Amino acid sequence: AQRVTQPEKLLSVFKGAPVELKCNYSYSGSPELFWYVQYSRQRLQLLLRHISRESIKGFTADLNKGETSFHLKKPFAQEEDSAMYYCALLTGRRALTFGSGTRLQVQP
Amino acid sequence: NAGVTQTPKFQVLKTGQSMTLQCAQDMNHEYMSWYRQDPGMGLRLIHYSVGAGITDQGEVPNGYNVSRSTTEDFPLRLLSAAPSQTSVYFCASKGLQNTGELFFGEGSRLTVL
Numbered sequence: 001a002q003r004v005t006q007p008e009k010l011l012s013v014f015k016g017a018p019v020e021l022k023c024n025y026s027y028s029g030s031p032e033l034f035w036y037v038q039y040s041r042q043r044l045q046l047l048l049r050h051i052s053r054e055s056i057k058g059f060t061a062d063l064n065k066g067e068t069s070f071h072l073k074k075p076f077a078q079e080e081d082s083a084m085y086y087c088a089l090l091t092g093r094r095a096l097t098f099g100s101g102t103r104l105q106v107q108p
Numbered sequence: 109n110a111g112v113t114q115t116p117k118f119q120v121l122k123t124g125q126s127m128t129l130q131c132a133q134d135m136n137h138e139y140m141s142w143y144r145q146d147p148g149m150g151l152r153l154i155h156y157s158v159g160a161g162i163t164d165q166g167e168v169p170n171g172y173n174v175s176r177s178t179t180e181d182f183p184l185r186l187l188s189a190a191p192s193q194t195s196v197y198f199c200a201s202k203g204l205q206n207t208g209e210l211f212f213g214e215g216s217r218l219t220v221l
Contacts, residue, residue: 009148034208044151044198044212086150090208094158095141095166100150 002027004089006099013077014107021072021102023061023087032090033070035061036098039083047072047085057081077106109134114199114213121189121220129184129216131199137211138204140182144168144195145215151198157182158204189220 003026013019025031035047048056050063050070061072070087087099115130133140141156143166153166157176171193173185182201186193196217200210 006150032208036210043214044200044210046209049208088208094139094204095153095156096208096210097153097167098143098151100148 002089002091002097004087004097004099006087006102008102010103012105012107015079016076019074019077021085023070023099025068025070025089027089029092033063034088035072036086036088037083079106079108082106112199112201112211112213114216116216118217123190123220125189126187129197131182131213132180133201135201136179137201140201142184143198145198146195191220194218194220
């Protein structure tokens, strides 16, 4: 069965420090992975997807099939990055399976 | 476009009561889904639909019913509410050709006493 694991419930860093939000997945098929973000009082929204290999708001994520990971990284955290981050896996049913989420706190 | 609209935003029920959470989207999306969000458990899929007249169960379907009579609407029904159904509920939609970008509603906070 498919599973997405985000081991950290809370990650607290200082402004300007590097950030890495961990995501591991379990899936027998070819994975399609995504990061979603929920800022305070805003709707959950797509941040980036592995297929497009893009950088959004300074965040990047590389799919590592050997380690079954899709960690989200940013070299220099900003206070406005504080939010809830969810890793998600698209399954064969075209439904998204989400991890439990990691709250990122960027302190000034 | 309003996007995905959920009503009500807040609701308090007593155990055993029934209610319907409404979800409507104006983006002509074929795919619609309901998730519940609980602390420490993230978002869990309840039910989903890939088009009018088609519904399927997600990870946690027990205690919930859905129907999809139109492309725009996807209501979620609780027939006999239980305290374990206290949660924040999110409706989300996407086009079938879109692999992974779900568009979410603002959420509905339900408390069952």
